[in-house]
Each structure stands twice: as C-alpha cells, then as structure tokens.
Amino acid sequence: MISYAGLVNALKAKGIGKTELSKQLGLSTRTVAKIGKGERLSKRSLLKIADFLEVKPEQLMREVSDNKILQVLREEKEMKLSGGLYHELQVRMTYNSNHIEGSKLSEDQTRQIFETSTLDAGDGIPVDDVLETVHHFRAIDYVIDTAEDVLTEEIIKHLHYILKHDTKDSTLAWFAVGDYKKRANLVGGRETSKPSEVHKHMQTLLSRYNAKDNVTVEDIIALHAEFEYIHPFQDGNGRVGRLVALKECLRHNVIPFIIEDAKRNFYYRGLSEWRNEKGWLTDTCLDGQDVFVKLLDALEIPYEVKNNENSL
Numbered sequence: 621m622i623s624y625a626g627l628v629n630a631l632k633a634k635g636i637g638k639t640e641l642s643k644q645l646g647l648s649t650r651t652v653a654k655i656g657k658g659e660r661l662s663k664r665s666l667l668k669i670a671d672f673l674e675v676k677p678e679q680l681m682r683e684v685s686d687n688k689i690l691q692v693l694r695e696e697k698e699m700k701l702s703g704g705l706y707h708e709l710q711v712r713m714t715y716n717s718n719h720i721e722g723s724k725l726s727e728d729q730t731r732q733i734f735e736t737s738t739l740d741a742g743d744g745i746p747v748d749d750v751l752e753t754v755h756h757f758r759a760i761d762y763v764i765d766t767a768e769d770v771l772t773e774e775i776i777k778h779l780h781y782i783l784k785h786d787t788k789d790s791t792l793a794w795f796a797v798g799d800y801k802k803r804a805n806l807v808g809g810r811e812t813s814k815p816s817e818v819h820k821h822m823q824t825l826l827s828r829y830n831a832k833d834n835v836t837v838e839d840i841i842a843l844h845a846e847f848e849y850i851h852p853f854q855d856g857n858g859r860v861g862r863l864v865a866l867k868e869c870l871r872h873n874v875i876p877f878i879i880e881d882a883k884r885n886f887y888y889r890g891l892s893e894w895r896n897e898k899g900w901l902t903d904t905c906l907d908g909q910d911v912f913v914k915l916l917d918a919l920e921i922p923y924e925v926k927n928n929e930n931s932l
Contacts, residue, residue: 767870812851877908
C-alpha cells in the first residue's frame, strides 16, 4: 500500500487541494484517483508534483505495509533509528551469516562497523571480511526495500552482486559477480547443479514456489534448502540463500529466522540431509525463528504467529 500523507501535508502547507493541484499541473483524473486509492504514481507524475510543491519526491509518497515487522523495519531504516529492530537485525544477521561462512569478525566488530563505519581491527582481519560485512548491511536494506516484490532470478542475482562486488573474487575473470556460476562445484562432496543447468533449475524452483497461495515458514525453509542444493553461484550461496529467506518471510508475514553461528553444525546437517530427513533443518530454522521472537519481545514489538501447517 502507498501512503500519500506527505503529499497531503505539502498541499495543506501550500493552501491547495488535490483538485487545484490537478488543474495547475494538468493531471489526469486517473492520476488523482490513484492518490485517493493509495496506488503508486508514475515517476514522471511524482517528479512533476514534487517540483511544483518544491519538495523532494520521497517526501510525498511512501510504502506502508500491513506486515507490522516489515513496517517497523522500514520506518526505523528511514529514520536511522539506533537500538531498534532494524539496527539489531543488521548486526545479528550479518554477524551470524558471515561467521557461518568463515568471517573472522566478531559480533562486537560487526556492530562497530554498522554503528560507526570504522573498525579497530588489530591484526589478521581480511579486507574481504570487512567489505562483505558492509555489503551485507546493504543487502539487508535491499531485502527490506523489495520485500513485497515477487521473488525473481533478477532479485537473487542482485543480492549476489551487492555481496560480492569489489571483493577479491570479483577480480577473477571467471568469477561471475551478480550472475550464475561458470564452473561446477561440490558442497561437502555432494554434486550441485551444473552451470548449464542452473537457470533451468532456478526457473523451476521459483515457478513452483511462487505458485503457492498461502506460503508458510515450512515453504520458505524448503525454498532455502532447494536453493542451496542448486548452489547457483560460485560463492556466497549460503548468505544469499539466507537473505532470500528473510525477504520471503517479510513478504508473506512470517516471522523471520536468524541462524546463529553456534547452531552451524545443526544447520549444515539439516541442509545435507534435507532430501532424506526434513525435520533437522526445519527444527534449526524454527529455533532461529525463536531467536527473532525474543528480539521482538525485548523491543516490545507486537507480532502475529502464523499458523504453520507442514506443507513439505
């Protein structure tokens, strides 16, 4: 849903209404109706109105979600609120997700980078660990911004680009930053989708997933597991996969899950055995959901528990 509260306030400040605005700018009745219905205006119309009212376009229109958690994240992100849900999600998910993949940064160092854009690192911290931490912050921002969009290959590829651009990997001619892998890879000795198969397998996975009418946390866990079995990128699959899971939880009003580094072995076992035993990964992700619930409770943020039926 789109809120035009900023536009209404700007019109009041100028002493005119929507009818007068329409006459002054030659806006169509359809454009004015969109404002009343809370529908998105075209960029051209929004810029035209903003120029007339002498304000920035982003002051006139903003997205408002029925998902309380997503709305809190968007509001806190916009105001750069310290110590709230957005702040803690950024630090905790970035630290745990990167640490699972071998980052040397501690949670305190991750927090310092987010809060101050500086790092008292001492010796032995790889530059890529710092870069990928900053990139992960931006990737979470992108997830929040696109949370309600239908999941596509383009969104997933862009998450990979945000994470891996400017890193050492990006200097390798064969490493496809923001695109699917060029070389086959194994995970724990297990075969993944061959480069020539990735696009087809991703299309099939997303088509099947996006066709679901009522997505539950179990559906999102299944999406995550099957994504990791495809392993579409040369590197960064785990972090991209967990970001995709966050996006889809926010999209479908499901409480997100944060996989803690301390549960890494349970998480890897759950992924490895997914096609034989789904309960292990499901339990680990639900434990990660409890982590998020504790954060909501600590911040006194209301939430609804969606009735999760096993749909695997």
